[in-house]
Amino acid sequence: MNIYAIRALYQFEMARTWRTLMQSIASPVISTSLYFVVFGAAIGSRMVEVDGVRYGAFIVPGLIMMSLMTQSVANASFGIYMPKFSGTIYEILSAPVSALEIVLGYVGAAASKSVILGILILATARCFVEFDIAHPVWMMVFMVLTAIAFSLLGFIIGIWADGFEKVQIVPMLVITPLSFLGGSFYSLSMLPPMWQKVALFNPVVYLISGFRWSFYGVADVSIGISVAMGLALLAVCMGAIWWIFKTGYKLRA
Numbered sequence: 001m002n003i004y005a006i007r008a009l010y011q012f013e014m015a016r017t018w019r020t021l022m023q024s025i026a027s028p029v030i031s032t033s034l035y036f037v038v039f040g041a042a043i044g045s046r047m048v049e050v051d052g053v054r055y056g057a058f059i060v061p062g063l064i065m066m067s068l069m070t071q072s073v074a075n076a077s078f079g080i081y082m083p084k085f086s087g088t089i090y091e092i093l094s095a096p097v098s099a100l101e102i103v104l105g106y107v108g109a110a111a112s113k114s115v116i117l118g119i120l121i122l123a124t125a126r127c128f129v130e131f132d133i134a135h136p137v138w139m140m141v142f143m144v145l146t147a148i149a150f151s152l153l154g155f156i157i158g159i160w161a162d163g164f165e166k167v168q169i170v171p172m173l174v175i176t177p178l179s180f181l182g183g184s185f186y187s188l189s190m191l192p193p194m195w196q197k198v199a200l201f202n203p204v205v206y207l208i209s210g211f212r213w214s215f216y217g218v219a220d221v222s223i224g225i226s227v228a229m230g231l232a233l234l235a236v237c238m239g240a241i242w243w244i245f246k247t248g249y250k251l252r253a
Helices: 003-019 021-046 055-086 089-093 099-125 136-160 164-180 193-199 203-216 223-246
Strands: none
Touching: 003 021, 003 099, 021 055, 021 099, 055 089, 055 099, 055 136, 055 164, 055 203, 099 136, 136 164, 136 203, 136 223, 164 203, 203 223
C-alpha cells in the first residue's frame, strides 16, 4: 500500500479545509448554534423534560449527529467531485495510486473534518445548555462510526454525480429529512404507535438513539441494535464502493 499517496491526498484535503474555514467550519457551527439558541435556550426552558432529560439538553446529541451526517456527505462528495469538475482527477489517475488508496485518502480526510466539526459543536453547545456525557468512549465510537459511514456515502455520491445538482440533491432530499425524522428533536415514545413502527425503518433513528444513549443513558432502541445498525451501514457503503471499482467504474471527469 502506498502510504505516501494516502498521506498526500489526506493532507491536501485537510489543507483545503483550513483555507476555507468560514465555509467548512464556521458556517456549520454557527448554523447549529442557532438551533441551540432557539430550541435549547428559548423554547427548551418552557418545555417539559423528555425521558427525564431537559429538552435543551435532549436535542444536543441529535443536532450534533445531524450536522455530522450532512457535513460528512458534503465533505466527501465535493472532495472527489471537484477534481472531476476541474479535470485535475487525471493527475491522480495517472499516478501510481490504487482505488483503495484514493478512498482512504479522501474518506479519511472527510471523516476527520466531520469529527473535528462535531467536537466543536459539542463545545459550543456548552455555551447554551448544560448536559453530561455518561459514556464518553461510546460517544466517540458513534461519532467516528457515523463520520466514516456517511463519508463513504458522500464519496459514492461524488463518483456518481456529473453535476453540482446531483452532488446536492441527496443531502437535501434524503439525508436532511431522515435526520429531522430520526429523532433529533423528539423521542420516538412521543409519536403515535403506528408512526413509532414506521420510524424504525429509518436507519438514522438508530444512530441518533445510540449517540443520545452515550450522553444520558436513555435510548429509543437497544444500544446493541444501534451499534449493529451503524456497522451494517458502514458495511453496505464499503461494499458499494468495492462493487463500483470491481465493475470497472472510472473516476472520469
